Amino acid sequence: MGAFASGLTRTAQRFGGVVLIALLGAAAVFFALRAGQGDPALAALGDQATPEAVAAFRARWRLDDPLALQFGRWLAGAATGDFGASMVIASGEPIAQLIASRLPNTLFIGAYALALAISISLTAGVVAALRHGRFVDGAATSAAVLGISMPDFWLSYVLIYALALGLGLFPSYGFTAPSASFAGALYSGFLPALAIAAPMAAAFTRMLRTALLETLHRDHVRVARSLGHGERFVFVHHVFRNALIPYVTVIGLQVRYLLGGTVVVERIFGVNGLGSLMVDAAFARDYPLVQACALVFLVCVLIVNFAVDLVCAQLDPRRA
């Protein structure tokens, strides 16, 4: 009962932390946006807007109210799931509706990229560790360095020219929403997912290889071998499981980069996701839309980190 209560307290504390970070993040985005230069009225009304039209726009969206009041109003709405309406790029459309239509595409591409990165890194990392010092290890390590060094926008165009325009294997632009066709989404989403996955796969591979090599030489592994366990058993139960903890932690940390990657890659490949929406909203100073998108991204990162903590706790052999 005591353990249960203590676990409940820990979870509640962690949840409280998540809420606090979300609040701070939302406040940071809100005030940073307002501190920057630019005016949503100019984006909505055009550069020919008269001062009267600008004033009317600002009055309609209550942009001249004190900032604290504006933030409080926005926060109260957001707490109930009402993010208000887009001021500029979707003039008057409810933001919750926009997010509902765009978030699934971003989550799909993100999950697809993560799945690709994990698949590639598990294979390359394990092979490199088991063939330490040989050609395969060198090749995997070099590929990882290359992957980390490549900016995602550059890699996107390389993939387009090589695999779409060169070999004609994939579409060079556009994306089928998973709700329309899951297979179509897998096909049309492959290049954008790969562009996001490549640098992550490289980072994961390096981490997994290092963790496996370190663990391979630990005392408990030698003990397991001396007890007569087979190499496969030792690797799976004593090496791989231990190495997974830093590996999973790195995956959690990389998720924020994954979401950042979608912002760039979505625009290049024409994926109508939350990232491209947020970029255009930011250029247009569509304040409530940027705030809502940023909050959704932030909550996604927090949820993933929360999940990673739980997974790491489960993976810890000391719990077994």
Next chain:
Amino acid sequence: MTHHLVSRRLMMQLTGGAAGASILPFGGARAQAQTLRAGIAGFGVINTLDPMKASLIPEYYIMYGVFNALLKFNSKMEIVGDLAESYKTIDDKTLELKLRRGVKFQDGGDFTADDVKFSIERVADEKNASPNRSKVTPISEVKIIDPHTVRIMTKDPYGPLLNYLTNTRTGTQIVSRAAVTSMGQEAFARRPVGTGRYMVKDWKANEGVELTGFAGAFEGAPRFMSVNCPLIAEESSGMTAILGNQIDLTSTAPFADVPTLEKRTDIRVLKQAGLNTRYIALNNKRAPFDDVHFRRAVSMAFDRDVLVKAVLFGEGVASPSILPPAHWLDGALAANPAVKFDPAAARAEFAKSKYKAGQEGVMLVWGSNWWRRFGEIFVGQVNQVLGVKLTIQAMDFNAALARTRAGDYDAMVMGWLGLVDPDEYIGEMLGSKGFRNIHHYASEKMDGLLARARTEIDPKKRTAIYREAETLALEEMPVLPCFTSNVHNLIRSNLTGFEQFAYANFGDQFGNMKPG
């Protein structure tokens, strides 16, 4: 023909892509042979589809196909009737237009003179805060003579009137009074009703617009009854989309890639000298550009031809004036020493100014790479020739625009595209009350010339007055004219019927397009 290990068609079939799930918004794509895929490249936002409120070029790209105006340009850039069958000048201040009979709006309503009156008066109405209001404020009355005849009367003779009644970036496209009244302005802006060959079927914010053909259009039913217009934010992605056969047509092309694209057989590059101007806006009220000698020195301290080569990759021409050389009124302005790269003359002029070597100034740059390159090369050359210390500050357009509106800038790269009358260029940029005059330039002499040009209806006399204004601008150098760029469209070779105009048209041609 290129052979692939696995064809795209097979991949599409395997993944269900060809079974109706489109990779573009709205489900067009190849599965429907009747769908034209016309990508709007370089833009991610459309705010409105109401001509009265429109200001962005992608909004007009769509509206050109949804609406007609009273007049339009033909392929020789001559003004001809659109919804007006004919027009004649009754006197210096009265234009009479005979309207086409039997024209239907897309909702089935009849087009009459009352719709003309309504369309122009709503742009002029101060309450509506139309960005195009200044174009129609000289109109004193739109008088209905009969259901198919209107007279547009102006307070004074009004030189730009005919241009401002064309289906270009004017806002005077004709809307249905009944539709606006019944729908309300906000709803109309999303599902507008015009007489054009396409109706708006769907508009997804930040994604694109889907059009459907209007079988009852007076110009005839279009060959493609469905047009999918995705908004492709990155210009280079528009190019890769058409190269990969994901779209059929683009609204523009990256300058650097034009020479390569011209060598391809599956794509045609349409291009011509554009009606646009690219220049350096100067804050005439703030150091160091408050000194005419300094402005003139800077003008002679950079090579416009270098900008054309390095920024446009040759896709344009250096321009001595903010009025583009392609303009119907202009022709070629004679070479003038004030806009010729001449380091010695630049240094001599600099010596007359109140500023010395080492003078600092900040140049705002924004937008895509070529705009930034434009500013960087300009600053590099000027610093080298004059020994001044101009620096670059990069930001997005919204922030830059807000800075100029507040008067908080020294210099900025700037440009306008698709304007059809000199009044929009010289008048609005250099007139002391012109809304494009972000330079705080005010000259009584210039205002006098511009007022005369605006009230002159003889084209030759108007041209002569604008020439005087251009010459005055070269003396006082309130802005630094640099170059005009070509306009481009990429089109798949199996399609015909798209006629390109210098003002960067788009949607008006969808109805003429056909396979083969």
